[in-house]
Amino acid sequence: MRKADKLLQIVLHAEPGSVRFLLRPCREWQQIRGYTAATQDSTTERLFRFIEFSEERGIARPEEVSRQVVERFQRHLYARRQANGKPLGIKYQAQVLAALQGFFKWLTRERHILYNPTSEMLMPKLPQTLPRAILSTEEVESILAGVDATTPFGMRDRALLEILYSTGMRRMEIARLLVYDLDLAMGTVFIRQGKGSKDRMVPVGERALTWARKYLEDVRPNLVSVQGADHLFLSAQGGPMNLEYVGNLVMRYVKQSGIGKLGGCHLFRHTCATLMLDNGADVRFVQALLGHANLNTTQIYTQVSIQKLKEIHKATHPAKLKAAEPSSP
8 A cells, every 4th residue: 555545544533623634635625626646645745744743742733733833843854864864855845845835725725724824934945956967878878788678678678768868758757658659650759647747749769769669569569468558668567667666677777787877767867858958959949858847947957068068168268288288397
């Protein structure tokens, strides 16, 4: 049973009118509004952090939650340590607080409480971080060459990696791909209900299409079961791959390549975007390819895309090699 489902089972036995009890109608409201199941689950899990914190302090009902309680919870998140002794990431802290804000906004709107105690909460400032690792073209080829495509599962894995590299799609998106989402004749893939429940269609490179065609013709018919009838990439049991399966598969090939970098599907996503910008792609095209709602998200890759900057620096900086050469003794 998924963690979110276990938490919802606990809610069934909660005291009516308590914060814990009101999670279920809030989740039902999210469903009506069209929130994805993943968003509903993550919101439920994040809100339980606050529920556990408040109940330990004898606070169970929403009207008992004050601005001071919310501020103490924010300090609690900042001081909390994980099992490995490291603090909770600032991004995760912000996600928990955003879920709390949204929940109390809903409680206020539905007249469960008269005052929203999170209305004046100051959110933590998120650092502008760059992707930890980017692969070079040679490193990508090394990873791909390490796949034994003479075996059925190797053929599947090579096709999956090639599509990841060609399209930069997210792990969730490639796990959900259906057979008819990939148009081999048109050279496109339809990504349905990506992040933010948005559909998009993106091009697929010729090499990726070639490997996908081989997989579809030679391998997939021998793998497919009733459970995976429509899914493009199948597990050993013939059903759809779950997110953990896909992530571990990609990370394994990255690690075994010996390039010394770590990562999974997002490593290929970062690499796709950065190398395309290096080769002159317009940032707005990369935005459409990756499915970013905000151009600022895509522009992070322009800071990692160093090749053009290196070329301009070499051509224009006054401290050129010839002028800097020391004279012979």
